[in-house]
Amino acid sequence: MSDPIDHNKVVVLTGAGISAESGLPTFRDMGGLWEQYEITEVASPQAWEANPQLVLDFYNERRTKAVAALPNAAHQALAELESRYEVVVITQNVDDLHERGGSTNVIHVHGELVKARSTADASLLYEMGGKEIQLGDLCEQGAQLRPHIVWFGEAIHNFDVAARHVSSAGKVLVVGTSLSVYPAAGLLTKAQASAEKLIVSPDLESEPVAFHWIKGTAVEHVPQIVNRWLEE
Numbered sequence: 126m127s128d129p130i131d132h133n134k135v136v137v138l139t140g141a142g143i144s145a146e147s148g149l150p151t152f153r154d155m156g157g158l159w160e161q162y163e164i165t166e167v168a169s170p171q172a173w174e175a176n177p178q179l180v181l182d183f184y185n186e187r188r189t190k191a192v193a194a195l196p197n198a199a200h201q202a203l204a205e206l207e208s209r210y211e212v213v214v215i216t217q218n219v220d221d222l223h224e225r226g227g228s229t230n231v232i233h234v235h236g237e238l239v240k241a242r243s244t245a246d247a248s249l250l251y252e253m254g255g256k257e258i259q260l261g262d263l264c265e266q267g268a269q270l271r272p273h274i275v276w277f278g279e280a281i282h283n284f285d286v287a288a289r290h291v292s293s294a295g296k297v298l299v300v301g302t303s304l305s306v307y308p309a310a311g312l313l314t315k316a317q318a319s320a321e322k323l324i325v326s327p328d329l330e331s332e333p334v335a336f337h338w339i340k341g342t343a344v345e346h347v348p349q350i351v352n353r354w355l356e357e
């Protein structure tokens with residue numbers, strides 16, 4: 126039994142592509158992060174066990190770049206949408222560009238670069254901003270701090286609450302994701318048949334069922350979509 130649809134609720138599912146025009150690399154495009162690094166060497170619990178310094182270096186570099194980046198017109202348009210709708214941004218991104226762009230309801234399913242967490246108690250989180258995490262940085266229980274990132278093989282964050290938002294949304298907008306990583310990509314299947322469903326991307330392996338593909342970049346199309354929805 127799906128939730129009753131709320132025509133005033135917009136759910137936006139974003140991926141690395143929405144931050145590309147802010148200068149942050151995606152993962153699977155040409156020149157993307159996974160062309161430069163081995164996932165198994167920097168983004169898995171096994172990598173952390175084998176070489177924690179390499180993992181910390183990888184995320185320290187990404188954190189420095191992310192905090193230096195600026196929100197783009199797509200991030201800002203999604204914040205403007207809140208003047209008329211309840212907007213829930215569900216992001217696979219670990220940067221804080223949605224928050225700095227003005228969005229007030231952002232659900233991170235793959236973690237956040239600007240936070241560190243205890244390796245002894247995952248509920249102990251620490252705001253890092255742009256600061257580096259180094260070996261020897263300890264939580265209040267004396268355990269090493271790690272990036273607050275969901276590594277491959279770890280459970281994603283907030284999936285159930287994210288799924289409930291998608292299943293009750295009157296409009297579902299997908300921006301800048303290759304939809305290649307589950308279960309995050311599976312969130313789209315929770316959208317109701319009667320919801321308006323759009324996906325913005327310059328290229329798409331395969332169009333998700335019942336989503337209308339708007340071919341192009343986030344900055345080209347998200348502000349236009351937002352303006353149309355604000356005038357409805």
Ligand code: APR
Nearest residue numbers: 140141142145151152153217301302303306326328342343
């Ligand atoms: N505007 C919109 N979309 C863009 C842009 C742009 N300017 N540039 C690239 N894209 C699209 C690409 O076409 C691609 O479909 O963004 C998508 C980026 O896909 P990925 O690099 O796979 O990034 P993402 O989908 O966010 O990856 C999902 O994989 O490695 C894990 O945890 C990581 O959260 C990440 C997850």
